[in-house]
Amino acid sequence: MLQAAILGDVASGKTTFLGLLYATLVRSGSDKEDALRFHASYESLEEVTTLFQQLMSGGFPDAPIKEGLHEMSFTLGLRKARRGRFRLGSTKWNADASTSVHFTLPGSLGEERPGFIQGSTIGTGPWRDVLDADALILLADSTKLAPKGDTPERGPMATYDGQVDALFSAIQRWRSRSGHEFLHPVFLLSKFDSVSPEVLKAADLEPEPPELAQSDARAAYASALLEPNLPHTLATLRGKSRGRLRFGEPAYFFSWVRRDAKASGGQEKIQLRRMENGGWEPDYPREEYLALLEHLADIAAETKD
């Protein structure tokens, strides 16, 4: 089973991300012709279906859901061509060719100070799963990105950067003698529709990230934004391996969910859009989520080998 941990700062969109991931699975796995099949684990469903109901009604996750949702597991089957594109075909779905994925959502790095980050190697609860994760999904809240040229040590993401770097050290200590050698970092630039134009201008970037097929251009685009904000994290990833721990090539994805400008009563609402089939869904980049799922399936295949 692929273990993926979702990490982010306070209010960086972690729960919304997990809800949109589930919405993507539902939306992309309900038609006969769909190139995806998934089976959720029973234990995950209570919270995640409630979250789905909230998102589909135009609401952001409420406090009880944020408090209660700490994990989601599912079995994933993808029909995939060799070059990474989904293809429709007559491939039979079966359990042997599927991948099990378990997401851990331990909390916010800013709120929780687990012992292992502070030097202890004893981890408990969902934080223990972070130490053993195959993939780390690191959320970078795009509304907190500072322009290139500002002092990173005083930027809004400086503390988060230090915490992520400390987490890498903790994982390295934990795996110094045993455990997986590989850790695959995945950056998710959340709330990307709210990134400051100044930040984009300072980095000389277009408002839209390059297309999914242009992986190098996307990596360069994301790095240009993250470099001034998460310098220690990126330096660690680029550095030589730490003991037994080796980092995989980072992957970059972009997420947003449009807000309803007409919402009244001061409460933020999600803007829902019409689907081709006549139903509703949050206005978000579904392709990014599908690509992320495909990337995780690739990691799972590597991990199996």
Added chain:
Amino acid sequence: MPCALLGDRASGKTTFLGLLYSAQVKYGTGVHDDFRFHAPMASLNIMSAVYEGMKDARFPSATLKEEITELSFIFGYLRRVQGKLPYYIRQQNWVRPFSTLRFSAYDVSGEDIEEFIETGIASRPLIQQLLKSVVIVVLVDCSKMTTDIDTAPYKKMLRYDSTVAKLLVAFQTYKKQEYDRLKDSGVNPEPPIIYPAFVLSKFDTLRDDVLARLGLHQGFPEDKRARREYAEALLRVFVPQTLSQIRGGKVAGVSMDKAEYFLSWVRTETQEGMEPVGQPRIVRTGFRPEGGGEPDFSYDEYVHFIEHFRKIANKIPDEVLEAEKFQAQALIRPN
């Protein structure tokens, strides 16, 4: 073989069962003597009371619905080979001439199911019985199909979808665990399979604007493939989680056979240009040689429903029957 009929509160379960009773009365007494319908006394009393009320143009009353705690019935289909045997042999108990399906109706908003969904613990006998079901019939109330997101029916449908999806996952998980347990104990079982079916209840209340929004025409197609496409176009919008979990069964090692879709409607009296006042009245057919004074409902769909399950009853893996037999023996065995 245990079968579950799942429906929300006020989704048309009682009416469905009344109409099914009505259909089987007509169908089971026809010239083809190869279908049997049986129900325990309590269930039969209620179903016949619903049927009588419908013959009197009335929908089931709230009091009648409250009386239902557990409603069940059995479909029996004459096995092909046994059907060709001489009558006196068919009458012998050991022949078991009928394949049977035992249906039980469950209210997904009921206390037992709500508790199971919250805790995941199948401690109540009703839940244990439910999880053993091999056929799952899901009632989807078309009167709650709306694309107005700020309305109560939209939210109710979202909640219903979540509940049914969770139940389907529970079924799949249970079947897979049973399969693994049998395999570990040296038995070589067939891979687990569940037969799903959907009944689009109150189909006559489906609004034209909803159909137009979904790009669907009025009226349900007759062709098998077109029926499936039409029904799935509706369900993908209104119960997507349920549909995705049916499709996803295979990746979890539990095959959910192709779902079958049925309609249920009963014609009600309308007065042109006027809103109906109070409870609508059921339109009844005129008297004809083959019968009459019956509620005007989707009879052909109910016959289709009965016949669909004939194929499934004949497909039941032997080990399901064997397991049932074993369980029945274990129950009657003195301690």
